[in-house]
Amino acid sequence: MGGDRLTQYRKGTNYLIKNINTANVLDVIKKMQPISRVKISKILNMSKSTVSGIVDELIKEGLVSEEGFGNTASAGRKPIELTFNPNAKFSIGIDIESTNTIGVLTNLEGKIIKKIKRPTGIKEKAFLNTVKIIKELLEHRDDIAGIGVGAPGITNIEKGTVYAPGLSWVDFNLLSKLKETFDYDIFIDNSVNYAALGERWIGSCKDVNNFVLVTIGNGIGSGIYINGKLVRGHKYSAGEVGYMAIGRDALGKKYFYEDYGYFESKASLLGLVSTLKNMSNGKFDTIEDFVNGYLTKDEICIKAFEEFIENLSMGFANIISILNPELIVIAGDVINLGIDIVDSIKKLVEKMVPFDAKIIYTKLNEDAAAIGASADVLLKTNYLILI
Numbered sequence: 001m002g003g004d005r006l007t008q009y010r011k012g013t014n015y016l017i018k019n020i021n022t023a024n025v026l027d028v029i030k031k032m033q034p035i036s037r038v039k040i041s042k043i044l045n046m047s048k049s050t051v052s053g054i055v056d057e058l059i060k061e062g063l064v065s066e067e068g069f070g071n072t073a074s075a076g077r078k079p080i081e082l083t084f085n086p087n088a089k090f091s092i093g094i095d096i097e098s099t100n101t102i103g104v105l106t107n108l109e110g111k112i113i114k115k116i117k118r119p120t121g122i123k124e125k126a127f128l129n130t131v132k133i134i135k136e137l138l139e140h141r142d143d144i145a146g147i148g149v150g151a152p153g154i155t156n157i158e159k160g161t162v163y164a165p166g167l168s169w170v171d172f173n174l175l176s177k178l179k180e181t182f183d184y185d186i187f188i189d190n191s192v193n194y195a196a197l198g199e200r201w202i203g204s205c206k207d208v209n210n211f212v213l214v215t216i217g218n219g220i221g222s223g224i225y226i227n228g229k230l231v232r233g234h235k236y237s238a239g240e241v242g243y244m245a246i247g248r249d250a251l252g253k254k255y256f257y258e259d260y261g262y263f264e265s266k267a268s269l270l271g272l273v274s275t276l277k278n279m280s281n282g283k284f285d286t287i288e289d290f291v292n293g294y295l296t297k298d299e300i301c302i303k304a305f306e307e308f309i310e311n312l313s314m315g316f317a318n319i320i321s322i323l324n325p326e327l328i329v330i331a332g333d334v335i336n337l338g339i340d341i342v343d344s345i346k347k348l349v350e351k352m353v354p355f356d357a358k359i360i361y362t363k364l365n366e367d368a369a370a371i372g373a374s375a376d377v378l379l380k381t382n383y384l385i386l387i
Helices: 003-032 037-044 048-060 123-138 174-181 191-202 248-252 262-267 269-280 287-295 299-323 342-352 365-380
Strands: 064-069 080-084 090-096 100-106 112-119 144-151 154-156 161-164 169-173 186-190 211-216 220-226 327-331 358-361
Touching: 003 037, 003 048, 003 080, 037 048, 037 080, 048 064, 090 123, 090 191, 090 365, 100 123, 100 365, 112 123, 112 365, 123 144, 123 169, 123 174, 144 174, 144 191, 144 365, 154 186, 161 174, 169 174, 174 186, 186 191, 186 365, 191 211, 191 220, 191 327, 191 365, 211 299, 220 262, 220 299, 262 269, 262 299, 269 287, 269 299, 287 299, 299 327, 299 342, 342 358
Parallel strands: 090 144, 144 186, 211 327, 327 358
Antiparallel strands: 064 080, 090 100, 100 112, 154 161, 161 169, 211 220
């Protein structure tokens, strides 16, 4: 390795170590506050001078405050204790869905300071609506770490392009277009991946390394965490579980990305309505018809629901068999039906799969993806240690 390259390598390595050490110190303060510099040094096995230098920088940035003196059994001056300031920085998270777009302003602990929800639209209107929401969340603030945007389709996080048939976006360069308007760090990903990240940050999957979040609405998608890492797959299309084939009649046609996949044609809310229409000869043709009929114990609605649950259960059994998650988290519009589906799915899955996996509802509901987008910003700008 030449002299110049060696110098660059050392500088890069030192920068990386500094960032890791800073993130570790901040993480300890957040989790164990109030805490002294001495205790941080012992916990991280880091020199007192290194810890003091990092803490001084964190205080200067407003991320950490000194809060009086701690208790000590020894004589002499008591150590100053440190606390984390979650409002030192904020980030913006956006979740673009085919129906609505949700934008949130969160602090460093994921607390939503402001939320905006509006209909999305398609094509250029969907983009302009996103821009408008971001501008309203910014409000001339100077304490924004960055902007994260989740999109409802295959999202190339390197190129910044999105293929989202529901919005009529084909290789739409969302990242480039946003950077033309906003002079901030901007990150994009698939919205279901962000929903999974949100649940892992402050939702139902804190400290869970293996889980799958499944969104069930007009379509079906999933965000996958294995061994604590988000799985994106080849060409960023991991988690497109809507294309799973759970029956032989899936062989009857060729599926394209803009089509509804076989699994979601059977187990999404649109699939449920389609089944209901066929069973009732058009008597019931909306999701509202289904809910009303089911709650009044209409036999056709109950039968359609049972078929819907069977199809969902087969898909969940496949996910559990392949990925062996600890949790499957259910999200999406299905949770707004007011009808519990978890117990029914569990009973069928337990028959098909000899592995344990808990099935639960999302804790963050419709805000999960926007919160996850905000978390991605904080991770990539070093305000959060890896979660």
